[in-house]
Amino acid sequence: MQDNKFIFEDKERRNSQVTTAVISAILLIVGGFFLSYNYIQSKKIVAYDYMSNVFYNGEEIITITEEEQGNEPIVEEEEEGEVTNDYIGYITIPKINLTKGFLDKRSPENNVDKNLLVVNGSNYPSTERGNFIVAGHSGTGWNSFFNDLYKLNIDDIAEVSYKGKKYTYKIVNIYTQPKVGNIAIYRDYSKTTLTLITCTNNDSTTQTIYIAELIKTE
Numbered sequence: 001m002q003d004n005k006f007i008f009e010d011k012e013r014r015n016s017q018v019t020t021a022v023i024s025a026i027l028l029i030v031g032g033f034f035l036s037y038n039y040i041q042s043k044k045i046v047a048y049d050y051m052s053n054v055f056y057n058g059e060e061i062i063t064i065t066e067e068e069q070g071n072e073p074i075v076e077e078e079e080e081g082e083v084t085n086d087y088i089g090y091i092t093i094p095k096i097n098l099t100k101g102f103l104d105k106r107s108p109e110n111n112v113d114k115n116l117l118v119v120n121g122s123n124y125p126s127t128e129r130g131n132f133i134v135a136g137h138s139g140t141g142w143n144s145f146f147n148d149l150y151k152l153n154i155d156d157i158a159e160v161s162y163k164g165k166k167y168t169y170k171i172v173n174i175y176t177q178p179k180v181g182n183i184a185i186y187r188d189y190s191k192t193t194l195t196l197i198t199c200t201n202n203d204s205t206t207q208t209i210y211i212a213e214l215i216k217t218e
Contacts, residue, residue, distance in 0.1 A: 085109045089162035091134065096148040102134060112137060116145055125160045125167045128192055135197040149210060150201035158194055158212050169194045169212035176206040187211050
C-alpha cells in the first residue's frame with residue numbers, strides 16, 4: 001500500500017513538472033510573440049516617422065504604392081549615356097500657365113527642393129501603359145512649382161514634351177491622402193498615365209494626387 005502511495009506521488013510530481021514545463025513553454029512563446037510584435041510595431045513607427053519626413057523635408061525618396069489591376073506596363077529602355085543637370089523635358093499645364101522642366105531620374109538635381117521630382121520607379125512618358133510620376137512643392141517658396149495645381153479639375157489638360165514628342169493628358173481623377181510618407185496611386189493599368197503629387201492647398205496634413213490619362217501623342 002505504501003509503495004502504491006509513492007508511485008502515485010511520483011506520478012503526481014511528474015505530471016506537475018510536465019504541466020509546469022508546458023506552461024513555461026507557452027509563456028515563452030507568447031512572450032516572444034509580444035516582444036517580436038512590439039519590436040516590429042516600433043520599427044513600423046520609426047519607418048513611418050522617417051517616411052513622413054521624406055518628401056516634405058526635401059529628400060529625394062518617395063514611397064509609391066500602385067493600387068491597380070490590369071496589364072503590366074511595357075518595359076522601357078534604360079536611360080543611357082552621361083547624366084547631366086539639363087532638363088530632358090517639360091511639363092505644361094495651360095490652365096494655370098505652368099511650364100516647368102524636369103530632369104533625368106538619375107540626376108542629383110532631380111530633387112523636390114530644387115526642381116520637380118521625377119519619382120524613381122516611375123516611367124518616362126514614352127513608355128506605353130507606364131505611369132510618369134512627378135512631385136512638386138506647394139506654398140510660398142520659390143520652389144513651389146505646383147502651387148496652383150489646386151485650381152485643376154477633372155478633364156483639364158496637362159502636356160509633357162519629351163524626346164521630340166508632345167504627350168497630351170486629360171485629368172480623370174483627383175483625390176487626397178494623409179501625409180504618412182507613402183502614396184497609393186489608383187489608376188487604370190491599361191492606360192498610359194501622368195501622376196502629379198503635391199501638398200493639399202490650405203491643408204498641411206494631406207497631399208493631393210492628380211491622375212491624368214494620355215489622349216494624344218504628336
